[in-house]
Amino acid sequence: MKNFEVKTKIYFGQNALDRLKDLKYKKVTIITDPFVVTGGLISQITSRLDEVGTHYEIYDDVIPDPPVEKVIAGVTAVLKNEPECIVAVGGGSAMDLSKSIRKFANHIDPTFNPPLVAIPTTSGTGSEVTPFSVITDPQAGTKYPLASDDMVPDEAILDEELVKSVPPSITADTGMDVLTHAIEAYVSTNNNEFSAALAEKAVEICGQFLIRSYNDHNDTHARRKMHIASCLAGLAFSSASLGLNHGMAHQLGAQFHIPHGRANAILLPHIIEYNSHITINSRSRKEYAPCVHKYCNMARILGVNNLNEITTIHALISFIRFMCTEMNIPLSISEIGGISENEYKSRISAMADAALRDGTTATNPRTPTKEEIMRIYHNLW
Numbered sequence: 001m002k003n004f005e006v007k008t009k010i011y012f013g014q015n016a017l018d019r020l021k022d023l024k025y026k027k028v029t030i031i032t033d034p035f036v037v038t039g040g041l042i043s044q045i046t047s048r049l050d051e052v053g054t055h056y057e058i059y060d061d062v063i064p065d066p067p068v069e070k071v072i073a074g075v076t077a078v079l080k081n082e083p084e085c086i087v088a089v090g091g092g093s094a095m096d097l098s099k100s101i102r103k104f105a106n107h108i109d110p111t112f113n114p115p116l117v118a119i120p121t122t123s124g125t126g127s128e129v130t131p132f133s134v135i136t137d138p139q140a141g142t143k144y145p146l147a148s149d150d151m152v153p154d155e156a157i158l159d160e161e162l163v164k165s166v167p168p169s170i171t172a173d174t175g176m177d178v179l180t181h182a183i184e185a186y187v188s189t190n191n192n193e194f195s196a197a198l199a200e201k202a203v204e205i206c207g208q209f210l211i212r213s214y215n216d217h218n219d220t221h222a223r224r225k226m227h228i229a230s231c232l233a234g235l236a237f238s239s240a241s242l243g244l245n246h247g248m249a250h251q252l253g254a255q256f257h258i259p260h261g262r263a264n265a266i267l268l269p270h271i272i273e274y275n276s277h278i279t280i281n282s283r284s285r286k287e288y289a290p291c292v293h294k295y296c297n298m299a300r301i302l303g304v305n306n307l308n309e310i311t312t313i314h315a316l317i318s319f320i321r322f323m324c325t326e327m328n329i330p331l332s333i334s335e336i337g338g339i340s341e342n343e344y345k346s347r348i349s350a351m352a353d354a355a356l357r358d359g360t361t362a363t364n365p366r367t368p369t370k371e372e373i374m375r376i377y378h379n380l381w
């Protein structure tokens, strides 16, 4: 038996942030990325809370790829402040940290269980609707995608005004994260008709609007669409989970601090080749793995359908590489710069072990061996 549930109430469209004026809490804690405070975005939140006389504290001890120690510090802070509601404002890092802080604070004090309102400022992770919180363990050199239904935010507010300040490189990285979420959810062994519908729409929007929002950050229409696509893809993988692409990307993030979406983008063509058993030298055959038909559907939605399965998979991979090139995303680890080849190669074995253990790898359409994962890491260089 399967089930499909959207626990999060989603507010979106023009002035969606006005929802904050309807919150009936006396005291909230805003957990946010420091950029949101220094860059002034926070006033779009606080001005609305001020208007209705809601008291708030701002907690901005958030860093990208949040580590375990920041969860501990945050738990201490919220248990001291005792807010009636937590408002998470930022990218995946701020939202994931808020989700873990609320959960672990509740473990310590079971009476503490405030609602969580998630307000994304990047169009990427979909964390505002997912049960995942990705926490880094710097000592072990890995990221843990914690998953629990009680981490799903109660409300999400999607207001494109908050993403206008996102610079092109982060628009590119986070946008490719959206595309990867949708494609991985679509071919996941846990996929279903509900997740598929959400993933298809997310991919359609990425094809039409990602490069547009990269090229013009004032293109409000494109920004709004990508903000919604990010949430749709988040709903898709909340239901279907992800795959090897994320299992491997988490290790690149933990070991080399490659931005999450960028790591996914570099991996995506390699993972499609691997999952579909189709390389540049493949010849047509009578039968293909089931994921090949799904990848071909994705190619069709992106407008790059081709002669047959082999050429369509090639076209899909070329289109993904084209998107990366258009948005100045490197196609290999060596192109990123600043990572030594010896250092990278010396960590491949440990990264492969961690990728095999990563919870997202379990739903990949092809079950990988450690040697296969190591080969893909080598090919990424």
Ligand SMILES: NC(=O)c1ccc[n+]([C@@H]2O[C@H](COP(=O)([O-])OP(=O)(O)OC[C@H]3O[C@@H](n4cnc5c(N)ncnc54)[C@H](O)[C@@H]3O)[C@@H](O)[C@H]2O)c1
Pocket (backbone or CB within 6 Å): 033, 035, 036, 041, 063, 064, 065, 066, 090, 091, 092, 093, 094, 096, 121, 122, 124, 125, 126, 127, 130, 131, 132, 133, 134, 143, 162, 163, 164, 165, 166, 167, 170, 174, 177, 253, 260, 261
């Ligand atoms: N919970 C999930 O379901 C899920 C899914 C995918 C990824 N993740 C995790 O989320 C994290 C990545 O999140 P992300 O890609 O949103 O990046 P992020 O939250 O780490 O932010 C990236 C950078 O963008 C900046 N930024 C954020 N909003 C901005 C804005 N409006 N204008 C200008 N700059 C802005 C931040 O200051 C930061 O420097 C990773 O840890 C990843 O593993 C979680």
Ligand SMILES: [Zn+2]
Pocket (backbone or CB within 6 Å): 125, 177, 181, 246, 260, 264
């Ligand atoms: Zn992701």
